[in-house]
Amino acid sequence: xxxxxxxxxxxxxxxxxxxxxxxxxxxxxxxxxxxxxxxxxxxxxxxxxxxxxxxxxxxxxxxxxxxxxxxxxxxxxxxxxxxxxxxxxxxxxxxxxxxxxxxxxxxxxxxxxxxxxxxxxxxxxxxxxxxxxxxxxxxxxxxxxxxxxxxxxxxxxxxxxxxxxxxxxxxxxxxxxxxxxxxxxxxxxxxxxxxxxxxxxxxxxxxxxxxxxxxxxxxxxxxxxxxxxxxxxxxxxxxxxxxxxxxxxxxxxxxxxxxxxxxxxxxxxxxxxxxxxxxxxxxxxxxxxxxxxxxxxxxxxxxxxxxxxxxxxxxxxxxxxxxxxxxxxxxxxxxxxxxxxxxxxxxxxxxxxxxxxxxxxxxxxxxxxxxxxxxxxxxxxxxxxxxxxxxxxxxxxxxxxxxxxxxxxxxxxxxxxxxxxxxxxxxxxxxxxxxxxxxxxxxxxxxxxxxxxxxxxxxxxxxxxxxxxxxxxxxxxxxxxxxxxxxx
Ligand code: NAD
Numbered sequence: 001x002x003x004x005x006x007x008x009x010x011x012x013x014x015x016x017x018x019x020x021x022x023x024x025x026x027x028x029x030x031x032x033x034x035x036x037x038x039x040x041x042x043x044x045x046x047x048x049x050x051x052x053x054x055x056x057x058x059x060x061x062x063x064x065x066x067x068x069x070x071x072x073x074x075x076x077x078x079x080x081x082x083x084x085x086x087x088x089x090x091x092x093x094x095x096x097x098x099x100x101x102x103x104x105x106x107x108x109x110x111x112x113x114x115x116x117x118x119x120x121x122x123x124x125x126x127x128x129x130x131x132x133x134x135x136x137x138x139x140x141x142x143x144x145x146x147x148x149x150x151x152x153x154x155x156x157x158x159x160x161x162x163x164x165x166x167x168x169x170x171x172x173x174x175x176x177x178x179x180x181x182x183x184x185x186x187x188x189x190x191x192x193x194x195x196x197x198x199x200x201x202x203x204x205x206x207x208x209x210x211x212x213x214x215x216x217x218x219x220x221x222x223x224x225x226x227x228x229x230x231x232x233x234x235x236x237x238x239x240x241x242x243x244x245x246x247x248x249x250x251x252x253x254x255x256x257x258x259x260x261x262x263x264x265x266x267x268x269x270x271x272x273x274x275x276x277x278x279x280x281x282x283x284x285x286x287x288x289x290x291x292x293x294x295x296x297x298x299x300x301x302x303x304x305x306x307x308x309x310x311x312x313x314x315x316x317x318x319x320x321x322x323x324x325x326x327x328x329x330x331x332x333x334x335x336x337x338x339x340x341x342x343x344x345x346x347x348x349x350x351x352x353x354x355x356x357x358x359x360x361x362x363x364x365x366x367x368x369x370x371x372x373x374x375x376x377x378x379x380x381x382x383x384x385x386x387x388x389x390x391x392x393x394x395x396x397x398x399x400x401x402x403x404x405x406x407x408x409x410x411x412x413x414x415x416x417x418x419x420x421x422x423x424x425x426x427x428x429x430x431x432x433x434x435x436x437x438x439x440x441x442x443x444x445x446x447x448x449x450x451x452x453x454x455x456x457x458x459x460x461x462x463x464x465x466x467x468x469x470x471x472x473x474x475x476x477x478x479x480x481x482x483x484x485x486x487x488x
Contacts, residue, residue, distance in 0.1 A: 125175065132145065262411075262412035
């Protein structure tokens with residue numbers, strides 16, 4: 001950064017004080033505005049626009065025109081532009097991270113890691129080879145399948161990973177030759193709007209637009225006849241509404257939805273090393289991760305010892321404002337979600353389920369006035385209790401006892417969700433046998449939550465439809481077109 005407010009690569013520096021929509025290359029404010037609340041302090045963050053339906057229509061028209069030209073730009077140039085955009089994001093790492101902690105609540109260390117992931121998700125997807133496929137080459141004819149841009153894509157992003165999930169959609173949409181409209185969650189609009197603003201330095205007007213609105217914006221976009229594709233990440237309930245709305249115009253749709261990931265802990269694990277890891281993976285981002293561990297099946301022979309080691313680990317995690325040094329868990333991101341998590345806790349107490357640790361709300365005197373919840377482990381609740389069947393999306397999870405492989409596989413798969421699953425054992429044969437039986441889109445052995453931008457990511461069952469990232473993700477922003485070229 002230079003002192004005159006410009007970045008060293010020449011473009012005007014972003015400020016993180018005022019926030020606008022980006023429409024056709026221009027920053028646009030609105031008369032009506034809203035703001036979110038910093039979930040750690042309950043103080044108001046800056047105002048953001050509430051886009052009108054008229055402006056949405058304008059943005060879509062600009063996107064249609066810009067998309068047609070962008071699709072003509074050679075793919076190498078589109079990839080190079082995405083890489084430059086990624087470099088610019090990296091140069092603003094501290095600003096984005098600090099805004100992310102203010103709007104989302106996650107500890108600054110993890111906010112910085114999210115910016116790094118955003119950069120990585122942009123760059124790695126820009127490096128994926130995207131060739132035409134020759135299906136047949138004979139004396140008579142050539143048959144080639146190529147992948148062409150759809151037109152205008154919309155990225156609908158939730159509030160748990162506003163930067164990484166946006167970047168995960170921006171890269172493939174643009175590389176495939178589409179224009180993109182980014183719609184951040186009204187709970188976390190700030191970083192998404194700044195990504196839109198920053199993108200203007202690397203893409204022609206109308207290719208990337210970012211719109212902040214109220215709850216009517218998502219449905220307006222999914223119903224809009226000028227939009228060709230919706231990539232949605234959010235809850236399963238909303239995903240179903242998105243699909244229903246998209247069906248009216250047969251929009252292409254990718255859905256990344258909720259999860260209820262099981263982790264199966266076998267009897268031969270190193271308890272001291274594994275138990276704290278499992279607790280960390282269940283409580284990262286205060287449990288607000290689609291692929292967080294949400295059910296822990298521990299073999300009966302080590303159950304008590306493993307649970308005790310987890311409880312010890314959980315008690316050591318510092319909770320508090322994300323700007324405080326050493327904090328591992330921030331608050332729940334918004335009031336609505338906080339009330340939902342509280343509802344789970346109240347029900348656990350009503351049903352007199354055994355809590356191995358936690359069960360209370362952190363109070364003002366403990367950590368501040370934000371939406372804080374103490375991490376809570378529910379000890380061996382019935383399989384049909386809500387904490388086992390539903391996703392609380394907060395720092396509460398059940399541990400369950402298992403005895404035979406057939407039984408644990410059946411119980412782990414006994415859910416409408418199918419996003420992730422993991423198996424923990426030193427015996428790789430057991431690991432492979434159990435892992436292959438998991439009905440989930442992402443299966444890990446001796447780890448969980450490890451993702452990479454060049455591998456397809458998607459959920460089975462009601463955890464999603466289609467996949468993002470990797471070559472499969474790129475193709476999801478395209479039409480397949482097969483050319484049958486007869487030589488004579
Ligand atoms: P949500 O479904 O409430 O909202 C997600 C986004 O959809 C927001 O931008 C919201 O404004 C928008 N939206 C709301 N109603 C809409 C409608 N009718 N039409 C179009 N858009 C609409 O989800 P959330 O509470 O923000 O996120 C938490 C959920 O997301 C959890 O269930 C979590 O598991 C899931 N999630 C899934 C993944 C994944 O990749 N599978 C990743 C992160 C989060």
